[in-house]
Amino acid sequence: MNTSSKQSPNINPHVSVDCVIFGFDDDKLKVLLIEQAHPNKETHRLALPGDLVFENEGLDEAAARVLNELTRLKGIFLRQFHAFGNPDRVSNDKDKEWLETYRTDPNARVITIAYFSLVKMEEYNPGTGSFAAASNWVDIHDVPELAFDHNQILDKALEALREEINHNRIGLDLLPKKFTLSQLQRLYEVILDRPLDKRNFRKSIKKMHHIKALDERQTGVNHKPAQLYKFVQVKKIALNFSLLHLFQE
Amino acid sequence: MNTSSKQSPNINPHVSVDCVIFGFDDDKLKVLLIEQAHPNKETHRLALPGDLVFENEGLDEAAARVLNELTRLKGIFLRQFHAFGNPDRVSNDKDKEWLETYRTDPNARVITIAYFSLVKMEEYNPGTGSFAAASNWVDIHDVPELAFDHNQILDKALEALREEINHNRIGLDLLPKKFTLSQLQRLYEVILDRPLDKRNFRKSIKKMHHIKALDERQTGVNHKPAQLYKFVQVKKIALNFSLLHLFQE
DNA sequence: GTTAGTTATTGTATAAAATACACTTCTTTA
DNA sequence: TAAAGAAGTGTATTTTATACAATAACTAAC
Known part of the structure; x- marks a missing residue:
């Protein structure tokens, strides 16, 4: 051998x-x-x-x-x-x-x-x-x-x-540098394979310290342009947020 | 090489x-x-x-x-x-x-x-x-x-x-077949390296479908003998319980 | 058999988090 | 200027987590 x-x-x-x-x-x-x-x-x-x-x-x-x-x-x-x-x-x-x-x-x-x-x-x-x-x-x-x-x-x-x-460790490469919350939500939905409530999702996002709103909006869409967001590096602060509840059946 | x-x-x-x-x-x-x-x-x-x-x-x-x-x-x-x-x-x-x-x-x-x-x-x-x-x-x-x-x-x-x-996937080999809730709690405390509240811990345990009380009590201890529990196989029912909250700082 | 020692057992009130749910706003294009 | 389409927003309810302390059951020592 x-x-x-x-x-x-x-x-x-x-x-x-x-x-x-x-x-x-x-x-x-x-x-x-x-x-x-x-x-x-x-x-x-x-x-x-x-x-x-x-x-x-x-x-x-x-x-x-x-x-x-x-x-x-x-x-x-x-x-x-x-x-x-x-x-x-x-x-x-x-x-x-x-x-x-x-x-x-x-x-x-x-x-x-x-x-x-x-x-x-x-x-x-x-x-x-x-x-x-x-x-x-x-x-x-x-x-x-x-x-x-x-x-x-x-x-x-x-x-x-x-x-x-x-565990909220999604790669940051998944979305454009500047993304809309709808895009982020679709990402979660595709991975989890189930729909999420828009309002509740956005409430959750607001608690995530590594997702920050920008002063910019979408362009080139034929509807109300969405606000853009970006991921930011979180340093010392432990991420005390998670979407774990999405996984409990 | x-x-x-x-x-x-x-x-x-x-x-x-x-x-x-x-x-x-x-x-x-x-x-x-x-x-x-x-x-x-x-x-x-x-x-x-x-x-x-x-x-x-x-x-x-x-x-x-x-x-x-x-x-x-x-x-x-x-x-x-x-x-x-x-x-x-x-x-x-x-x-x-x-x-x-x-x-x-x-x-x-x-x-x-x-x-x-x-x-x-x-x-x-x-x-x-x-x-x-x-x-x-x-x-x-x-x-x-x-x-x-x-x-x-x-x-x-x-x-x-x-x-x-x-994720609640502790090996069942960790405790005697029949164990007390205090033993189980100590197990969690040792792994997590922090104390847990007894009453709250017991409330959590009651929700775990794979831990069942027996009709027996401890023997040979010089204090009130504790009720014994055992792990049971959970079949189809997804474990919808977790102690995840213990981990969120 | 009384007492001291030791661990088991239990509930409630409060705070925090998750969920369910529907309408208005803004922008583009026809 | 109307229609289409996605963005954006709040509140009430339910569920879950947390903080907290007194009593019960048993043994051993006296």
């Missing part, structure tokens, strides 16, 4: 990272998937962006690098949420075929450290050309069978995402 | 597991540490129980095995909480010396998957002889400098533990 002798010297053949990038587009929650390079049509599948880590590279670092290499995304805050390491993670024949074609050490037992993030989709839309060609945003409710154990990783990522917003 | 050729064939030289076992003894929160095997006095240090995983072994499985091998603990529910993989995890000279003595592949870059659990200390007391000789319960407030990055792992485990109790 000692198979690492063929491996490129600076790649760790046993450890990979996978990234679950959720995208928010004002309306839907999607996830970023890449098309696996394919030796032939049958093995062509969608997968989470991920790859082996380098020997001299931290895990967080590796996740950022791999994500950038595969999707051109950069500067995204990635949060580690779980390590997956069942020996039978790779049981499907298509997966094995892929490994034999693309890995110098196809039989190595690989454990993967999974990360997730939630980004503003418009900024990273494949249509804008800022992406590697083979990246796709796929609606969360419409994800096909993925390579390896990536469906399982995705499920766990969704759980983690909901816990994050629960 | 390809150093795995010397490694025993069924050990993965790049992936380890570490276990942070918290012990609750009615009064204190402690953590289980082992004394590293030591080539000489200088390198003798305390560490979390942990070791490399086997190639054909799941991570959870490896954690259970390693914990058992090092401490004789068995059947404990271990919860994965983080993977640590900085390339400079092993920077201390003592750590390097230890690796060179005890690992066939001392320069391999190792990432570790960390698990934690919380157990009832009396059942696993080193004094009872059920332990490997070199295991020690150490008060959480009195942990010395540990090997590798184990202090950092411990800190993160404490965080994770508090989140667990927060």
Whole structure:
């Protein structure tokens, strides 16, 4: 089982990272998937962006690098949420075929450290050309069978995402720098998958010290322009606010 | 950097597991540490129980095995909480010396998957002889400098533990099968590190569907015997109770 | 068998937070 | 200037959290 002798010297053949990038587009929650390079049509599948880590590279670092290499995304805050390491993670024949074609050490037992993030989709839309060609945003409710154990990783990522917003640790990258409260509310609604009351939501927001109203309003809309808000860095003061109640059934 | 050729064939030289076992003894929160095997006095240090995983072994499985091998603990529910993989995890000279003595592949870059659990200390007391000789319960407030990055792992485990109790997912192994409410309260107090009001605590407990009063009372105490309670399995009903409010500062 | 010691047990009043609910304002465009 | 469309706002009710202290039940020592 000692198979690492063929491996490129600076790649760790046993450890990979996978990234679950959720995208928010004002309306839907999607996830970023890449098309696996394919030796032939049958093995062509969608997968989470991920790859082996380098020997001299931290895990967080590796996740950022791999994500950038595969999707051109950069500067995204990635949060580690779980390590997956069942020996039978790779049981499907298509997966094995892929490994034999693309890995110098196809039989190595690989454990993967999974990360997730939630980004503003418009900024990273494949249509804008800022992406590697083979990246796709796929609606969360419409994800096909993925390579390896990536469906399982995705499920766990969704759980983690909901816990994050629960703890009010939503990435600040989710909305434009200046956003309206309606946009913020839609973000919460999409993640929580249920409607929220506008007035109560706004009352909650007022208690959040890291969300501040600006002296500006929306432009270019054909209705009353909304006030714009921004996220601010909170220093010492512990965030004593949360939307935890949204999660108690 | 390809150093795995010397490694025993069924050990993965790049992936380890570490276990942070918290012990609750009615009064204190402690953590289980082992004394590293030591080539000489200088390198003798305390560490979390942990070791490399086997190639054909799941991570959870490896954690259970390693914990058992090092401490004789068995059947404990271990919860994965983080993977640590900085390339400079092993920077201390003592750590390097230890690796060179005890690992066939001392320069391999190792990432570790960390698990934690919380157990009832009396059942696993080193004094009872059920332990490997070199295991020690150490008060959480009195942990010395540990090997590798184990202090950092411990800190993160404490965080994770508090989140667990927060979400009401305390392991049921923490108390005797039949326990008093005072015991349960002490458990919460020790983990949260602050006193709780008895009456309010009991009000909260009454709302927990998974804690049921028995028709029995304590015996062998020199004071009013307390009513005994037990944990029950909750099936479909979502736990709609939590002690989350205890955490909002 | 009385007393001292020790822990168990209980309720209420107040404050804070969550929720339910509907109309008016502002801006754009036809 | 009317219509469309989203923004914005307040109050009453319910639920939850918190603060707080006296009595009951048992044992052990005298």
